[in-house]
Amino acid sequence: MANQTEQTTNVDSILLEVKENLSKTTDNTIQTELAKLLALTKEIREPEYASFVSLLEIAVKSLLLDQPNVKLATDLRKKITKSIRIRKSPLNKIWQSGTPPTLVIFGLGLLLYVILAAAMILLPTLINNTDHFLGVPIELLIAVIFGGGLGSVISITVRIQDFSNMEKTDRFVLIAIGFFKPVIGTGFALFVFALIRSGMLPLAFEADTEVYFFFAIAFLTGFSERFARGIADGTERQISGVLQTSDSKEDRDKK
Secondary structure, eight states: OHHHHHHHHHHHHHHHHHHHTGGGOOOHHHHHHHHHHHTTHHHHTSGGGGGGHHHHHHHHHHHSSSSOOHHHHHHHHHHHHHHHHHHHSHHHHHHHHOOHHHHHHHHHHHHHHHHHHHHHHHHHHHHHHOSEETTEEHHHHHHHHHHHHHHHHHHHHHTGGGGGGOTTSOHHHHHHHHHHHHHHHHHHHHHHHHHHHHTSSOOOOOGGGHHHHHHHHHHHHHHOHHHHHHHHHHHHHHHHHHHHHHHHHHHHHHO
16 A cells, blocks of 8 residues: 555656646647656556556656657657556456466467467368368368367366366466367377277277267367377387287297
8 A cells, every 4th residue: 555655646746747847848749748648647556557657757857858858758658558558458467367267268269269260271272172181081080170179178168177276387387278288189089080090999880970980089089188098008008019029029030
């Protein structure tokens, strides 16, 4: 409270100084710049803008000199105005005071914005110009990507309150969780899709339900990190076992 009172007193002192020196400022350029600076005093009285009081004072004093420094005053005024605008922006308020769940949702929103923009540009081209991508039907690939991403988004939404306990976590990390978790989920979904298509993970399904089958698998993979990691670990053990068997056979052949 004492700091706010001091802040208000300093602003009032600036106003009083301008009032006492009005007769000296007959130049239109200086008067215009003073008017713009004085218009900032209402906002600068707020506690969150206390750091700008000294800049405002310097700007005003530079205009009241016998040889006014208009450029300095203008530059300081623009700096103050820009800083206030940034601090008032919704994005800055989310960054400064957002709770962990809010920051995660914010990161997710950023990703959805990027995906929407990319989809509007790339999807028409892919759909109109090709039926397959790397030998895979394009509609099947889209179903897998969409399923993995959707599963991750719903996973975040369902578990959003779990992030409330991460208040000490860096804000950038929380935003990154919201942004990259669906990307990771989609990557795992594509990995599992590749395993099934290659036969390394033998799962039976009807040909006429292929799209629905892979969408469901992709959704589950994106939704459950434990499920995706389990498949990845199992595949790693399977490949390691094959490699070890192959190495043992080569050693026996050498003997």
